[in-house]
Amino acid sequence: MAGRTEFLEAIRHRTRRGQYKPTKSPDSVWTPRTGTSEPEEIEDPPSRFLEELEALGGHGKRAKNMNEARDYVFDVVREREAKLIVRWDVEYLEKLGIDKPLQREGVEVVFWRESPDLREIAGHADVGISTAAWAVAETGSLLLESGPGMGRSVTLLPPSYIAILPADRVLRTVPEAISKYAASNLPANVCFHTGPSRSGDIEMSLVVGMHGPGDVHVVLIG
Amino acid sequence: MTTSKPARRRDTTDKRAEGIESKVEGFNARAKEAVKDQELHDSISLFTNKTLTGRNANFWALPNAPELREKAYRTKQETMANLDSYLAQMADAVEERGGNVFFASDGEDVVKYIGDLARCKGAKIITKSKSMATEEIELNHRLEEDYADLDLEIVETDLGEWIAQLAGDTPSHIVGPILHMNKRRVTEVLSGVAGEELPPDVAALGQFARERLREKFINADIGITGANFGVAETGTIATVTNEGNARLVTSVPPVHVVVMGIEKIIPKFEDLSTFVQLLGRSGTGQKITVYTNFITGPRGEGELDGAEEFHLILMDNGRSKLLGTEYEEALYCIRCGSCLNVCPVYRQTGGHAYGSTYSGPIGAVITPLLKGDKEAKDLPYASSLCGACSETCPVGIPLHDLLLKLRNRQVEEGMSTRAESLMFKGFERTMRTPAAYRAGAKVGKIAQKPVVKDGSIKRVPGTGAWTNFRGLAPLAEKSFREMWKEGI
Amino acid sequence: MRVALFIPCYVDLINPEVGVSVVRVLRKLGVEVTYPRGQTCCGQPAFNSGYFDEARGVARHFLDVFEKEEWDYIVCPSGSCTTMVSHYYPFIFEELPDERERAETLGHRVREFSDFLVNVLGVKEVGASHSGHAVFHTGCHQRRELGVLNEPRELLRNVAGLELREWENEELCCGFGGTFSVKMPDVSVAMADEKIAALEKSGADILISCDSSCLMHLGGRLKKTGHDTRILHLAQVLDSGKAG
Numbered sequence: 034m035a036g037r038t039e040f041l042e043a044i045r046h047r048t049r050r051g052q053y054k055p056t057k058s059p060d061s062v063w064t065p066r067t068g069t070s071e072p073e074e075i076e077d078p079p080s081r082f083l084e085e086l087e088a089l090g091g092h093g094k095r096a097k098n099m100n101e102a103r104d105y106v107f108d109v110v111r112e113r114e115a116k117l118i119v120r121w122d123v124e125y126l127e128k129l130g131i132d133k134p135l136q137r138e139g140v141e142v143v144f145w146r147e148s149p150d151l152r153e154i155a156g157h158a159d160v161g162i163s164t165a166a167w168a169v170a171e172t173g174s175l176l177l178e179s180g181p182g183m184g185r186s187v188t189l190l191p192p193s194y195i196a197i198l199p200a201d202r203v204l205r206t207v208p209e210a211i212s213k214y215a216a217s218n219l220p221a222n223v224c225f226h227t228g229p230s231r232s233g234d235i236e237m238s239l240v241v242g243m244h245g246p247g248d249v250h251v252v253l254i255g
Numbered sequence: 256m257t258t259s260k261p262a263r264r265r266d267t268t269d270k271r272a273e274g275i276e277s278k279v280e281g282f283n284a285r286a287k288e289a290v291k292d293q294e295l296h297d298s299i300s301l302f303t304n305k306t307l308t309g310r311n312a313n314f315w316a317l318p319n320a321p322e323l324r325e326k327a328y329r330t331k332q333e334t335m336a337n338l339d340s341y342l343a344q345m346a347d348a349v350e351e352r353g354g355n356v357f358f359a360s361d362g363e364d365v366v367k368y369i370g371d372l373a374r375c376k377g378a379k380i381i382t383k384s385k386s387m388a389t390e391e392i393e394l395n396h397r398l399e400e401d402y403a404d405l406d407l408e409i410v411e412t413d414l415g416e417w418i419a420q421l422a423g424d425t426p427s428h429i430v431g432p433i434l435h436m437n438k439r440r441v442t443e444v445l446s447g448v449a450g451e452e453l454p455p456d457v458a459a460l461g462q463f464a465r466e467r468l469r470e471k472f473i474n475a476d477i478g479i480t481g482a483n484f485g486v487a488e489t490g491t492i493a494t495v496t497n498e499g500n501a502r503l504v505t506s507v508p509p510v511h512v513v514v515m516g517i518e519k520i521i522p523k524f525e526d527l528s529t530f531v532q533l534l535g536r537s538g539t540g541q542k543i544t545v546y547t548n549f550i551t552g553p554r555g556e557g558e559l560d561g562a563e564e565f566h567l568i569l570m571d572n573g574r575s576k577l578l579g580t581e582y583e584e585a586l587y588c589i590r591c592g593s594c595l596n597v598c599p600v601y602r603q604t605g606g607h608a609y610g611s612t613y614s615g616p617i618g619a620v621i622t623p624l625l626k627g628d629k630e631a632k633d634l635p636y637a638s639s640l641c642g643a644c645s646e647t648c649p650v651g652i653p654l655h656d657l658l659l660k661l662r663n664r665q666v667e668e669g670m671s672t673r674a675e676s677l678m679f680k681g682f683e684r685t686m687r688t689p690a691a692y693r694a695g696a697k698v699g700k701i702a703q704k705p706v707v708k709d710g711s712i713k714r715v716p717g718t719g720a721w722t723n724f725r726g727l728a729p730l731a732e733k734s735f736r737e738m739w740k741e742g743i
Numbered sequence: 744m745r746v747a748l749f750i751p752c753y754v755d756l757i758n759p760e761v762g763v764s765v766v767r768v769l770r771k772l773g774v775e776v777t778y779p780r781g782q783t784c785c786g787q788p789a790f791n792s793g794y795f796d797e798a799r800g801v802a803r804h805f806l807d808v809f810e811k812e813e814w815d816y817i818v819c820p821s822g823s824c825t826t827m828v829s830h831y832y833p834f835i836f837e838e839l840p841d842e843r844e845r846a847e848t849l850g851h852r853v854r855e856f857s858d859f860l861v862n863v864l865g866v867k868e869v870g871a872s873h874s875g876h877a878v879f880h881t882g883c884h885q886r887r888e889l890g891v892l893n894e895p896r897e898l899l900r901n902v903a904g905l906e907l908r909e910w911e912n913e914e915l916c917c918g919f920g921g922t923f924s925v926k927m928p929d930v931s932v933a934m935a936d937e938k939i940a941a942l943e944k945s946g947a948d949i950l951i952s953c954d955s956s957c958l959m960h961l962g963g964r965l966k967k968t969g970h971d972t973r974i975l976h977l978a979q980v981l982d983s984g985k986a987g
Binding site: 036037040041042043044045047048054055056057058062063073085145146147151152156171172174179180181182183184185186189207208211212214215216219220221222223224225226227228229230231232233234235236237238239240242243244245 | 346352360458646
């Protein structure tokens with residue numbers, strides 16, 4: 034067992050600063066298929082995002098305003114006959130104004146904030162709701178950051194999940210999304226979340242909702 | 256709560272090919288049985304066809320695929336040339352975020368670190384997401400053996416890995432671990448665990464797995480993952496799954512341990528964009544997997560989930576031996592599994608025939624490199640050198656040329672049989688001397704006369720490997736040279 | 744244009760009719776061909792089995808033979824042998840700069856037969872006729888190292904009476920791989936069987952390739968399994984039928 038210094042020294046000793054000759058197969062081995070495509074310009078990121086999401090089995094909704102978004106949430110909750118919702122404890126979702134109406138209908142709404150049985154409650158929730166920092170049009174991905182009030186479990190444990198964000202947060206490509214982060218502003222967790230959880234391990238047949246939510250909704254407002 | 260079966264030490268004594276003693280030799284014998292398995296072949300064909308269709312569509316949909324590949328190659332090359340600095344940088348970055356870093360020379364170091372940590376935490380349940388590095392060092396089995404007094408329950412959470420674990424089996428493909436098991440077998444295994452007959456229905460089986468594993472996720476004391484990539488600049492590790500299990504393993508337990516091969520490092524956070532684009536599209540044919548997750552240290556200020564303690568284990572286990580050698584490119588691998596999908600040999604034999612953690616072309620290359628030629632004699636020869644692997648590799652590893660070099664290495668080390676050595680020396684001498692070549696042809700024509708029938712060479716001792724299966728054409732009456740001399 | 748013929752050892756000894764067809768097709772197209780005496784083999788069998796020293800010995804002989812005169816091109820009716828000279832001679836002489844330079848210089852002039860016809864002579868039609876339904880198998884070296892994929896097909900499409908069909912899993916290796924075919928015979932044959940299943944599905948009755956080694960392997964298996972598929976090298980097909 035080597036300490037840090039010996040370990041690194043042994044490696045430095047071997048690298049010889051890349052003095053060896055690489056084998057690298059000639060480029061002719063890399064036979065490109067015909068039809069390498071042109072760089073496509075994504076003209077309407079929100080629409081493209083919703084397209085990609087739905088192709089993966091997720092549900093997309095373009096809402097004109099907060100009211101429409103709120104109604105969509107109610108519809109989902111009703112359809113799923115949900116009794117317990119857990120949501121991120123953030124201002125954007127508070128403005129959404131779903132808490133009181135849902136409580137009036139007998140649905141319990143829990144915020145992700147310090148409480149003794151928080152984890153257990155989240156584990157029993159039927160629907161999880163969060164916002165997203167960004168979204169990516171070319172793949173239909175959400176960018177979920179961790180932070181105070183922004184629990185990872187909310188987006189993971191319940192079988193149904195709704196993300197709500199402004200349509201102008203939809204970026205075009207994955208590289209664009211990654212460039213939003215640098216060492217200085219990197220949260221403990223950044224997750225590219227793309228569609229319903231799934232597994233093809235059993236005879237290549239798809240199981241939807243393997244460990245994470247299988248019922249995924251994204252509402253773009255604006 | 257039933258304890259899942261202990262993870263079984265890799266048993267390369269394949270039940271279908273008794274009598275094979277050494278670990279990786281005997282590819283031939285295992286392959287011989289594997290090619291007869293029509294079900295296995297159908298599974299592999301189904302899987303590879305589906306994945307390759309996706310790959311070809313999505314990979315080539317990237318407008319700059321060749322440039323990305325070149326960039327990935329150069330980035331890896333630069334990283335390996337300065338690996339010690341990048342490792343130091345990553346370690347510093349992790350520590351700055353409040354994480355712990357441990358440098359492990361080999362598997363034993365890793366086992367000891369994790370075992371001691373488990374003891375210290377009084378851990379009972381450990382959840383794991385898929386990690387080839389931990390398979391390589393047989394982590395589960397060794398923890399259970401060496402720390403038996405802790406009575407640890409170590410649960411694989413990737414659906415395929417979990418089923419393999421329950422069946423006492425090992426994964427046979429980097430991306431699809433139970434490619435070799437059909438639905439009937441899976442139902443059997445899960446019914447055994449459920450204690451009742453489960454319906455042979457994928458949705459029902461999946462639901463059972465979800466419920467059973469959810470229990471483990473919630474109650475885990477330690478979560479162990481590998482890392483698809485590690486970023487030196489920020490200390491970030493990336494996990495890439497479709498199921499969400501890695502995210503659960505890293506969000507719920509209070510302690511998160513990462514076992515990462517030192518070659519997985521990339522210099523900057525922005526480099527993730529290159530590799531994330533290549534990994535999904537090559538490996539599973541998706542544009543991106545469902546959960547591509549970046550974790551930087553323990554949970555942030557004010558967060559209520561995510562690990563409180565973060566441990567990064569940087570593991571060597573033979574990798575540094577390759578640095579600065581002509582085999583260094585084997586370290587560029589991002590474990591996408593694409594080479595397995597295109598390999599015509601893998602297609603016929605499946606992963607277990609290789610008798611190693613890593614199968615397919617990449618397995619045939621790195622097993623002898625990490626374990627030594629003697630341990631993996633057969634593997635460099637388990638290939639027709641078609642080059643499909645090098646063609647498909649998203650990072651540009653010249654796999655088939657490395658296999659050739661490994662064959663040469665064995666010859667130089669004197670590992671060939673005397674008969675073969677003599678044969679090729681004879682070959683060289685004959686081919687360097689036109690007169691000898693011509694004389695040899697004349698002799699051959701005479702010698703073959705008694706055994707040629709209906710235009711084919713019939714059974715002759717020594718040619719069985721060919722003639723048992725294929726017709727063998729005889730030497731022609733007149734060679735081309737002779738015809739040319741007479742005038743064409 | 745002065746062209747030298749490089750005839751692979753197994754074409755010389757087992758399928759000389761392929762070499763004859765090459766000569767006739769080239770002459771028909773007005774190319775003067777020579778057959779340098781003393782040529783034997785490219786050395787690939789030793790190379791593929793890891794015997795680089797022995798391969799170097801054979802390669803040196805090859806260089807001596809083919810450097811005797813300044814031919815414009817050296818034409819070879821085999822994708823794998825062409826690759827051995829043009830791609831792998833520099834590989835095995837990597838540490839020996841003089842020989843590597845000789846290999847690189849010569850390597851540029853070695854061309855596979857169909858590549859030569861289409862890309863050097865600019866010819867896609869040679870006035871051949873041959874009836875039947877055929878599939879074409881591209882050898883792995885020809886596909887990957889040489890990148891000569893469409894040329895044989897273009898030539899075949901212009902053969903009167905010949906219907907060129909597509910077949911499944913076209914890119915899969917046939918399973919020959921030199922000594923692989925006898926070192927790992929079960930896998931090698933399983934690979935051949937996969938190709939043969941695709942052949943059957945296509946309904947073709949002729950198998951054509953630019954590599955006699957692949958044909959020897961697939962043809963041998965086809966024969967053993969009771970198929971009466973006709974096995975032909977591209978050169979033989981292009982040499983069929985009356986001129987004009």
